[in-house]
Amino acid sequence: MTENEDQRLFESQMELLREGYREKLGQQMDKMTGLLENLEKSLDPLPALETLGHELHKIAGGAGIFGMPELGKKARTLEIQMKGIRERAALGQEVPVSELRTAIGALHVPESLPDPEAPLTSPLPERSSGKAGAGDVEEPGLLIIDPDDKRGRELVLALRYFGYIPKHCAKLSSAAALFPQRPPHAILLSLSASENFFSVTALAEEIREVFPQPPPLMVLSDSLDFSTRLAVARAGGQGFFIRPLDVPKVVDRLEQLIGRREMAPYRVLIVDDEPMVAEHFCLVLQAAGMEVQREEDAARVLDMLSTFRPELILMDVHMEGCSGTELAGIIRMEEEWVGIPILYLSAESKMEEQIRALNSGGDDFLTKPVDDAYLVASVSAHVSRARRLAELMAKDSLTGLLKHIRIKEALEVEMSRSNRDGSTLCVVMLDLDHFKRVNDTWGHATGDRVIKALAHLLTRRLRRSDSIGRYGGEEFMAVLPGCTPEKAEILMEEIRKNLKTIEFHAKEEVFNVTCSIGIACSSLGSSPEEVLQAADQALYRAKEEGRDRICIR
Numbered sequence: 001m002t003e004n005e006d007q008r009l010f011e012s013q014m015e016l017l018r019e020g021y022r023e024k025l026g027q028q029m030d031k032m033t034g035l036l037e038n039l040e041k042s043l044d045p046l047p048a049l050e051t052l053g054h055e056l057h058k059i060a061g062g063a064g065i066f067g068m069p070e071l072g073k074k075a076r077t078l079e080i081q082m083k084g085i086r087e088r089a090a091l092g093q094e095v096p097v098s099e100l101r102t103a104i105g106a107l108h109v110p111e112s113l114p115d116p117e118a119p120l121t122s123p124l125p126e127r128s129s130g131k132a133g134a135g136d137v138e139e140p141g142l143l144i145i146d147p148d149d150k151r152g153r154e155l156v157l158a159l160r161y162f163g164y165i166p167k168h169c170a171k172l173s174s175a176a177a178l179f180p181q182r183p184p185h186a187i188l189l190s191l192s193a194s195e196n197f198f199s200v201t202a203l204a205e206e207i208r209e210v211f212p213q214p215p216p217l218m219v220l221s222d223s224l225d226f227s228t229r230l231a232v233a234r235a236g237g238q239g240f241f242i243r244p245l246d247v248p249k250v251v252d253r254l255e256q257l258i259g260r261r262e263m264a265p266y267r268v269l270i271v272d273d274e275p276m277v278a279e280h281f282c283l284v285l286q287a288a289g290m291e292v293q294r295e296e297d298a299a300r301v302l303d304m305l306s307t308f309r310p311e312l313i314l315m316d317v318h319m320e321g322c323s324g325t326e327l328a329g330i331i332r333m334e335e336e337w338v339g340i341p342i343l344y345l346s347a348e349s350k351m352e353e354q355i356r357a358l359n360s361g362g363d364d365f366l367t368k369p370v371d372d373a374y375l376v377a378s379v380s381a382h383v384s385r386a387r388r389l390a391e392l393m394a395k396d397s398l399t400g401l402l403k404h405i406r407i408k409e410a411l412e413v414e415m416s417r418s419n420r421d422g423s424t425l426c427v428v429m430l431d432l433d434h435f436k437r438v439n440d441t442w443g444h445a446t447g448d449r450v451i452k453a454l455a456h457l458l459t460r461r462l463r464r465s466d467s468i469g470r471y472g473g474e475e476f477m478a479v480l481p482g483c484t485p486e487k488a489e490i491l492m493e494e495i496r497k498n499l500k501t502i503e504f505h506a507k508e509e510v511f512n513v514t515c516s517i518g519i520a521c522s523s524l525g526s527s528p529e530e531v532l533q534a535a536d537q538a539l540y541r542a543k544e545e546g547r548d549r550i551c552i553r
Helices: 003-041 046-062 069-090 097-105 149-160 172-178 197-210 226-234 247-258 275-287 298-308 324-333 351-358 372-394 404-421 435-442 444-461 485-501 528-544
Strands: 141-145 165-169 186-190 217-221 237-242 267-271 291-295 312-316 342-346 364-367 425-432 467-472 475-481 504-506 509-511 515-521 550-552
Touching (some): 003 046, 003 097, 003 275, 141 172, 149 165, 149 186, 149 247, 165 172, 186 247, 226 237, 237 247, 267 275, 267 298, 275 291, 275 372, 312 372, 324 342, 324 351, 342 351, 364 372, 404 475, 404 528, 425 435, 425 485, 425 528, 435 509, 485 515, 485 550, 515 528, 528 550
Parallel strands (some): 141 186, 186 217, 217 237, 267 312
Antiparallel strands (some): 425 475, 467 475
């Protein structure tokens, strides 16, 4: 679908949901009227009062979301009064049924809903196709500004090995001609020993004149003094490196700044016993590009955590049978889910109640009705931080790739998703050929550089939705969701060939390395262990058949 078609579909879904909610409000009013009639006949009014309070809480939280803020406020006021009535009834005092009937009758449900404002304050994000292919990743263009021609050419060559397309010029005045169609993805500004921080400031101003929307700027310098660093920061620099350059570190920073690979969608679980409110939040978050599932029954949430493996839980506080704070306590008992962000959503406006909820396992509290754009921003911020922290804890220190146990967990997550939606995924095992010879001949420091080079090639070529891990030593593993064996082979063949072209320098010698690759594809109902074993067998066959090749199982 096009962006406009996505927007129209989203708006039509929301309109149907709003109309459905208005009809359900009528049913809720009928239910409360029936409860009031039972109150007059019942010897124990507490169960009916409890249900009345819960229905009012639902209206207080949902009415504003669906364009009826005044109704929501009235329901919230009556909900608070209901708590006092329930407390007095528990002490044996008479329930003022006629007053309740008048108050509930004043909760007027409009015949039609007003036209709502746009649910999101920004256009819907572009959706990824989720398919891997040789042409899916745009090779990033880099501008290298260095008056030293030899030094500039050397950096161009070094970055080409990692899949970049660098262009070098001695002066910024030549840059526009090198990038006539669109600006570069990043600029590497090289300062000589004679240039000082005034040069950085002046060049940054010139960059803005050449590129009105300047790309990320990284500065390469001979100087480590604070004044130069401060000038780079004031000029908007986002990277600072001292010569002689550690090119893999430069590539690390470029990967962070350019963000070329596709971001895996945030996974959010909504727990709310009000289906239409939950569906509203679900549509809003899905429209923002997130993967969302919802659950009404608290007893099924732990199973949902195991199968869906969300990165954040959006949970109502007041739910029948099991409150949000009680459910949070149950979730926090499980070691695996101690750190998952839990955002409470509730019409509860009392600060002391919100604080009590936060002290019961929550990370934040959003008051219903919550603005849709604010909801998206809050969820995104929490998941982004949680994902970054998880990445730091889960990644191998040398390569920045997932550790052994984490890449296997990623396979389990993607296999669950694959079996749910009927899609396929590929598992790739890679192993550097004769790596012991590299360590024995040129030392472990050089061996580490070789391992990092392959890690960068994998990171550069694959999508963010793909998971890449260092399986052990010189062995790597990649999980490619939504990918066929044919496309996986195209991707891996390019990586295999690129690795062979990289020249490694050690002890005044130059050498090259190769790798062997095994690929296996999942089938509906297959287990992670079966696919992983098949990929490992394919890798073993590639080794047996002479190395430096790809085998598919």
